[in-house]
Amino acid sequence: MQLKPPLLSLSLISATALAYEILLMRLFSIIQWHHFAYMIISLALLGYGISGTLVSLLQDTLKRYFHIAYPLFLFLFSVSSVSCFFTAQNIPFNPEAILWDTQQVWYLLSLFLLLSLPFLLVASAICLVFLCYPEQIAKIYAADLLGAGGGSIGIIILLFYFFPVTTLLVISLGGLIATLIALLEITPKDKTKSVSFFIVLTGLIFVLTVQNQPLKISPYKDEAKVLNISGTRIIEQQSSPLGLLSIVESVLVPFRHAPGLSLYNSQEPPEQLGLFSDASNMTAITRFPDKLEKLSYLDQVTSALPYHLKNIHHLLIIGAGGGSDILQAMFHKTEQIDAVELNPKIIELLTNQFAQYSGNIYSHDNVHIYSGDIRAFLSRSKMKKKDKLNSHYDLIQISLMDSFNASASGLYALNESYLYTTEALQLYLQHLNQNGYLAISRWVKTPPRDAIKMLATAVQALENLAIKDIADHIVLIRGWQTSTLLVKKSPFNSLEIKQLKHFSQTRGFDVAWYPGIKAGEANQVNRFREAYFYQAASAILSDSKNPSSNLPKKQFLHNYKYYVYPASDDKPFFHHFFKWSTFSELLSLRNQGGLVLVEMGYVVLLVTLALAIFSSIILVMLPLLVFHFRAKTKVEFSLPVKKRLKLFLYFFFIGLAFLLIEIAMMQKFILFLHHPIYAIPVVLSAFMIFAGLGSAGTTGLFSRLSQRQLLLIAILSIAFIGICYSMFLSSLFAVIAAYPIYLKILISLTLIAPLALFMGMPFPIALSRLGPGKRTYIPWAWGINGCASVISAVLASLLAIHFGFTLVILTAVVLYIFCLLIFISDEESKVV
Amino acid sequence: MKAMTLQKWILSISLFFLSLAFGLFISSQTLASSMEERYMKKRQHMIQLIEQDVHQTSQYLDTEALDTKVLKAIATVPRHKFVTPDTIEQAYHNNPLPIGYGQTISQPYIVAIMTDLLKLTANDTVLEIGTGSGYQAAVLSELVHRVYSIEIIAPLGEQAELRFRELGYTNITTKIGDGYYGWQEQAPFDAIIVTAAASHIPHALIEQLKPGGKMIIPVGGNFTTQQLLLITKQPDGQLQTQQILPVRFVPLTGEH
Known part of the structure; x- marks a missing residue:
C-alpha cells in the first residue's frame, strides 16, 4: 500500500457526489414534485449509512484489494450516476396514488434503492480510504470536505450554463476523471495501467450512450397534460438553479389563464403563452393587445380592489412573473410601476425573445423591473432614501405565486418563505405612504387556510408597528377562487368602504371583513356552510383595541383545525397548516375523501x-x-x-x-x-x-x-x-x-x-x-x-x-x- | 377400406373440433355471464359503500341520502368498461383510477355526489366539459334525456365515443374540441358539469345555463377532489355559488 492517501481523487469525487446530490434534487423536482424529490433524495443519501455497513462487513477483503476496490468504486459511481437516474425516471411512481395503490410503495422502494447506489459507491470509497490510512484521518476528512465545498459552488455554476441532463453528463465525466487520478495515485506503475485506462474509456463510451435520453416528466404534471392537447408545443426552455422554465404555445386552444375571475366577466383574455416552472406552476405571458380595453378582465378579479378605492400613482409588484399584475396596473393607468422578480431568467425571456409578444412591458418608461428578492430591494431603497424611509408607495401588491393544486394539497409545507412573515409584512407596510395599501391575494380553499393565516400575520405586523384599532385597518374580500386582503397604516374611511361594497357587489364577490361589517353581510354570494372567513376575521379582530389580551383570537387560533398562527422569520413556514388533532380526525374519514384535506407536505x-x-x-x-x-x-x-x-x-x-x-x-x-x-x-x-x-x-x-x-x-x-x-x-x-x-x-x-x-x-x-x-x-x-x-x-x-x-x-x-x-x-x- | 377409414377420420376430427368449438362457445358464454354477475355484485357492493359514506357526510351535503335514481344509475353503468385493461380489477374500488394522458376517472363516491347535486330530471339536457373515460356521461345518460360531452384530448374523446356506441348509449353526443364556448347549437342546458381543469369559468357556459339550472365543478388535484363548486343560476339570472366539502369536517369547533 502507498504511504500517501489518494487525496486528489478523493477531493474530486466528494465534489462530484455533492454536485450529484443537488442535481438529483433538481432533476426530480422537474420530473416529479419538489417534496417527493426531497423525500427520495434524503433517503438515497442513506447510501452513506449503507457504505459503513458494507465496508464493516467486507473490510478484510476490501483492505487487501484497496488498489482495485477504490478506483473501481469511483468508476462504478461515475457509470451508475447516469444509468441509475435514467432507470429511476422510468419507474412509474405516482405519489398521489400511494394512498390506495400498494404497488406505489414498491416503486418508491425501488427508487430509493436505485438512487442510493451511487452514494453507496462514493461513500464506500471514502470510507475505505479512512480504513486504509488511519493515521491520516484528519487530512482525508479535510480533503473530503474541501472537495464537497468546491462541488457546491461548481454545481450552481454548472446549472446556470447547462441543462440538468447535460450537467448529469458533466458530473459523470467528473467521476471518470477522479477514477483516472485515483489510478495514477495508487496503482503501482506496471502494465495494469493500460487495462485501467481501457476500462475508463469504456465507461466514457457507456456514459455518452446512456445520457442521450430526454427527461420523462410525470404525466400528471401540468405541462405534460397541456402537451396532450393538439396544437401545443414547447417553444423555448431556460434552465437555472432556480428551476426549468418552459414556454408552451397552444395554437388551437388558447390558454386563457386568468385565475380568480368573476363569474360575471365576459371579456375573454387575449392570446397567451404558457410559462411553466419545473413543468408545473403555470402562469401566462399575455400578448399585449392593440387596445387596453381588452385587458378589462383583469379588473374582474379580487386583486383589482385597491384600484377602485383610490388613485394609485406609485405601485410596487412583488413577483412580476409573466407580467399580468403589470398589465392590470397598466389597465388602471398607474403612473409608476416598480416590479420585483426573483428569477432572472423570466426577466430575460420577457425582455429578449418575448419582448415584442408581451408588448415590452418590462421596458416601458413607467415600469422599473428589479431582479432579485423583495426584501433586498426594499432594504436597498431604504438606504438610498434614509431620511424618508422610502415610504411612498400607494400600493404594494403580492401576486398569487404558487399554483392552486400544489398549494391546496399542502405541498409547500416544507418550503421556507420569507415573503409572508410578520417581519416581511412590517417592512412592506413601512414602505407605504400613510394612505397606501398592502394587497395580498391568496387561493380560497375549503376549509379556508391561507387567507386566515395571512390575516393573523397582518394583525401581528400591525401590532408590532404599534398601530391602534387594528380592525379599522383591514379589509378582506373573496371570490369563489381567490381572496384579497388589504392592510393600511391609516383606518379605512367611509368612502373607501362604499367603493369596496360597490366593487364586490358588481363582481359577485363576498365581503369577509371591513370596519363596521354586520354578520348578515358576509357569506352571501359564494356560500360556505358557515361564514368561515367572517367568523375568523371577527375572532382575530374582536378586541383590536387591546390585542395582547385578545381572548377570542387566542381561542380561535388554538381551536381552528389548521395551524394559522402567524409565520415569523424564525419560523418562516407560511404554508405549514398541519395539526396533529386534525390529522387523526381526517384519517378516520379516509373513506369519505378525508385524506384530501391532510397537508401532505408535512406527512x-x-x-x-x-x-x-x-x-x-x-x-x-x-x-x-x-x-x-x-x-x-x-x-x-x-x-x-x-x-x-x-x-x-x-x-x-x-x-x-x-x-x-x-x-x-x-x-x-x-x-x-x-x-x-x-x-x-x-x-x-x-x-x-x-x-x-x-x-x-x-x-x-x-x-x-x-x-x-x-x-x-x-x-x-x-x-x-x-x-x-x-x-x-x-x-x-x-x-x-x-x-x-x-x-x-x-x-x-x-x-x-x-x-x-x-x-x-x-x-x-x-x-x-x-x-x-x-x-x-x-x-x-x-x-x-x-x-x-x-x-x-x-x-x-x-x-x-x-x-x-x-x-x-x-x-x-x-x-x-x-x-x-x-x-x-x-x-x-x-x-x- | 382405406377410404372409409379416412372418411371416418375426417368425420371424427370434424366432430371433435365442432364439439370443442361448441364447448368453448358455451363456456365463454357462461364465463362472460358469470363475469358479468361478478361485476354486478362488485357494483352492488360499491353502491353500499357510497351509501354509507353519504350517510356519514349527509349533514354537510344537505341531504340525508342520495337520490335513489342516481344510485340506480351508478348500479347500472358497467364501470369496468370505462377503465384501462390494467386497472379493470380495481374498477369497483371506491378510488379514482388513471385512464392515460394524465387524466383520471373520478372516485365513484364523488361521481355520485356530483350527479346528485345537479338534481336532474328525466327531460333534462346536460352538457359535460371533459368527457375523459366517458363514465360520468354514461351515469348522466341513465338519468336524463340527452347528454352532450366535449373532450379536448382527441384520443380520449375517440375512445369514449367508441365505448358509447358499443354499450348502446344513444343519448350521448360527443365532440372533440375546445369547451370554452360550450355547445351553442344545443343550448340552453338544464345542467352543466365541468370536469376539465380551467383557470376560470367561461362566460359562454354561464350564458348557456337555463335560469334555475345548476353547474358543478370539482376542484382539486389529479386524482382527488378537494371541493365542489355548485353554481345556481337564479330565475333572474343572478348567480349563487356554494363551496361544498365532500367530507364530514368542520374547521371551526364552535367554541367561540
Missing part, C-alpha cells in the same frame, strides 16, 4: 424521518451482529457494549449536530443574503471548506495540543459562537441589511469561518483515536455519521417548523456538549 416529512430512522437502526445494528460473532475468533472485533454505545452516541450526535447547525445557518443567511442563488453556494461551501481546514488543523496548527484539549476548545467555541449567533445574528443582519451584496458575502464568510473551523474538528479527532486494535470500527463510525446526517436534515426542518431555527441551533449546541462529555468520560475510563 411526507414525517414519513421520510420514520423511514430514515428505521433504515438507520438496521444499518447500525447489522455490523454489530456480525462483529459479535467474529469477535470470538478475532480480538480486534471485541469491544464492550458500553464502549460501543459511547462510540455510537458520539458519532451519531456529531452527525446530527453538524447538519442541524449547517441547515439553520443556511436559513439565517438566506434571509441575510436574500437570494438563495447566492446564499446556498456561499453558506454551503463556506461550511465545508472551513470545516475542512479545521479538520486539517487538528494535525497541523493545533498538533501541539492534546486531543482532549483540542476537542474542549473546539466544542466550547462552537457552543459560544452558536449561542451568540442565535441571539445576535438577526439584529446584526437588520443593521447591515442594506450593504451591497459583495460586502454581505464577505461578512457571511467571516461569520461562518470560525464556527465551521471548529465544527470540522470533533469528527477527525475521535476517528483518529480509534487507534490500533479498534480500526475495525472506523467504517461503523462512518456509517453512523452518514445515517445521522440524513436524520438530521429532516429533523432540522421538523424542529424549525415547530420551534424555530433558533432552537435548532441550541439543540445542536447541546448535542455537541454531550459529545464532549462522552469523550471525556471515555478518556477517563480509557475506552476508545
